Amino acid sequence: MTPELRRSLGVFDAVVIGLGSMIGAGIFVALGPAARAAGSGLLLGLAMAAVIAYCNAMSSARLAARYPASGGTYVYGRERLGEFWGYLAGWAFVVGKTASCAAMALTVGVYAWPDQAHAVAVAAVVALTAVNYGGVQKSAWLTRAIVAVVLAVLAAVVVSLGSDSADFDRLDVGADASAGGVLQAAGLLFFAFAGYARIATLGEEVKDPARTIPRAVPLALGIALVVYVCVAVSVLSVLGAGELGRATAPLADAVRAAGAQWLTPVVRVGAAVAALGSLLALILGVSRTTLAMARDGHLPGGLAAVHPRFQVPHRAELAVGAVVAVVAATADVRGAIGFSSFGVLVYYAIANASAWTLSSESDRDTPVRVTQARATTVRVTAGLGLAGCLVLAFALPALSVAAGAAVLAVGVVVYAVRRRG
Template structure:
């Protein structure tokens, strides 16, 4: 059964913004400034350029292939089933790690000491339940969470720019080329949410027109928000941001507005929930597409007749995320997730590069720049993240090889 087309342009933009303006904007500045130093804005620009190139590839592909699954479906059509599988597998494993990180970030802001893990588990279960009752409910809740996040960020930026004339903060350390690239890799992780729009291509009204517009609008809005917030952090905290666990809350305290710090906690919690909700939704659609092709168990290809969502996939993914929250140390989750996401977009650029004729909306140079950017940023990630990511991708490839071998034997017998 196909999914219902219910999402408007506004819904799609909200889902994209909810994915990008998530926990990253509240937490990414400390690690990014710690490695990029005074080159943090250069790192932001690099991440934005790579994200823009990747976004145009996703938009071009989604306009021609308006089905669930994102680059998994696009690469299957444009390059071949194996490339599609690697893209889909990379997306699923990377974003499942992101889901766990978002849930734990939400709990860190919203739960008292000692209650973070139970609250994170409840958050995953609650949002998975929302997803199971229909995509329009998902879009409505995402709009509410994005509005809360933007309100908190607007207050922070206003306070930051308003106090810029106060005593100068300690300057950021000098930048190195490698440090700037590391910072760009971390910031790219925060930008990567526009893929969620493409993965829901089977549920968007007039996808050939809506999806490209929604991707560019959502990414443009996120770049503006990140640039303003980054400037405010630099102006008020300077080098102190690199050692802060909650830089935006510390910004308000340093600017003389400590009473507003709870507002940022609420906004950060809302943003984390918005990102988690959109992530769960996107992973469910990619899993559905892979299950339809037997690249994961076909049991997950079932679409609920009443609510017209892939409930089985949503429930299984939520269960896996809950297990990770309960047992895993997620300090390296961002690096591992970035590995999967960058590999996913590398294949998206390759698939878009092959398109010709009326399907081509953007010049091929954007796909070349996007692919090269993905390769450079992958090589800037911590070694352990790359090794673990490679091992999990190889495991997925081995599973598919075994499935194809067994299917061939059954046909031959």
């Protein structure tokens, strides 16, 4: 009998884990590149990314309630579309999110000790892999503390930027934006919203997943969106789109321009802590998808082992930690964002395609009139999410698209060879 993971996460912990992986990636990493792409259309790109993320969230929540097992869209694609599509989703997730892990680890290094960024990044990966090894509940406790610190720092930033130095005429939404720039910005900012997937990939460790996951996913997404909008408007009102696009540390530059230099070291600490929270949740999600793929023979079977005491996929966590440490020691932060976004958008495209196939048969205990309405809603959101993911994926920078497509092609070859064998 396949060993199962311990169900110990309630709604609050699930929401916190989702927030921990979203806020670190979005605020401190993606705003600058998105502003370079869209100019004054940054907020339009943020709105577009939020709409598509909402559609993806609804699809993921419905699927996670139906299939409450570790693996997320890997499981949904396999069950709804067939083995190949599940495998492709899992491959896209593991590869794309491994790049995300490296980007978050390097963000910790850049903010904490710029001269030794790669060494700090590797140390962060080792430390958080050890935390995850001790059990998912320990990870949830640490994530609570991280999210509390980051939200406090961001609140201080918004308050400090809401002074006389803010000039809301600088927002000038969409004045110099092109459609292609807004789409590219939305694709880059989607990187910031993808964290709620961690809630779904932890489905086997959530209490009463049929109720908990559909509640936790939209809650986490809604809170993150409010935070993103407040910070983006505040930073734009101080720096303007042009200066924001050139900034290497946008929030630090903004508080300095607002005359709150004392807050700069606080922002640096907040950025490092936020990236740690995101990295912690990312390693959790990637290791669980690795576990699910190993159970089905798509990855070495030894990675499916569950620790008898801690009840975590300890070998998968160690393997993921080792790979991320190697990438973090050699990679570049900015190059990882576009590559990761492409892989994650493909992953969610498959999630939406899977949700499209859901019918009223999955709700046998509810009245037919209600289930038909729900089925229609699911199909509309899934269709919008599928189309949006594909559009944003191919609107990313050409190098990111080429690299992402090449890695997916390698995955397809591996799958074909394994099938023949």
